[in-house]
Amino acid sequence: MPRAVPAAVVAAVAAMTAAVTVLAGCQQPSGASGVSGVSGTGLEPGKAAATAAPPPAYDYEPVFLGVDECSSFGTTSFTEVSCASERAAARVVARHDGKVSEGPPCPATTDFVLHISAPGPTRDEDGDGRITQGYACMRKLQEPHPGDPGGGGGPRTIVGDCVYSAGEGEVRETACDGKGRHAPEYRVTQAVKKRSGCPDATVLYVGLGGSEPVGCARPV
Template identity: 75%
Template sequence: MRASSVGRRCAGVMCALLLTVAALTGCDHWSDSRSAGPGAVTTSAGPSGYGAVFLAVDECSSFGTTSFTEVPCTSERAAARVVARYDGGVTDGPPCPPTTDFVLHISETRAAADGNGDSAVPQGYACMRKLEAPHPGDPGGGGGPRTIVGDCVYSAGSGQVRETACDGKGRKPPEYRVTSAVAERSECPSATALYVQLGGGRPVGCARPV
């Protein structure tokens, strides 16, 4: 993401299915800053058959240390629900909902040789919301793919910032909190100390010292 002092977008990647997970934890300040989330792993799991579309909206995934797979939402293994699902790459498609906890990047897989097409999965991404708290995508939660009003950030040096939990329980203590979102910097309150790039219809976040 970025800020006129700093910017942030944090991304982490994991895979499942030929499915890559990017746990994006971000800042959008005025200067780029990316922080890696979980390490990358892959699994050969294919579509589970729980729905016509792999990880469609309202379907659920497991949440392991090495892979993510589609599971029934009533399963004990279910850990996160799909709140939005888009084809294509995340950089080219619509943004995930504001309180998304993490993003699963789904690699394209081709249909099996039997030609029925059941195993074909197009490239896409699923915006995930954990079934239980804590929710890093909530305002002040310290994570998620988007920076939103209520989030806190800290200076990471070189004109960059990173998001952190507002309650001080993150790796770094909070220094600024985004208090409002506006269309132009000139609309921020006079007490604004930092401008954070949020995206959307009101792309400028007005941040104050904590």
């Protein structure tokens, strides 16, 4: 039986692919097979970080990458730019203080997350000289959008996404069109509050988080 299984302050980028929870105890039709998995809500963060000089003094505290503001292209660091600029790459769709693991989830179709940091004392809670100030949920200005259903990425797994078995106790998200590095094996067709709400054809339960945390998945 299958087991249902982040002025220029610097940012660390959450990776676009990651482990997904597979919840234990699903109903499996005769002859069906499934996979089990580890804890997670969509993406396993692969972090790259750097720091920049402190922002200039203001009479008020400006918010770096506030909602509806845009960031430049980047791999390890990002700058805030006008959304009309040719350098603009992505727009902030939500902005929260604190750590991703402790704050509200990003909107479902977020493409990636920026972990916003500022220069800090030599010793801090992580010993890395940076103080985490929050995170920005980003949506690219141009396609493709990995956070869209079936897109194969984004910080969350949502209805319409596909996953593949990544080893014992783990599944990972991949593009449903088969153009990713891994072929899709299961598609999340529905989100429900409890496993009992999934249809009989479900062979895998995937942890989604949110108000409807159980994803009902079928073979592709």
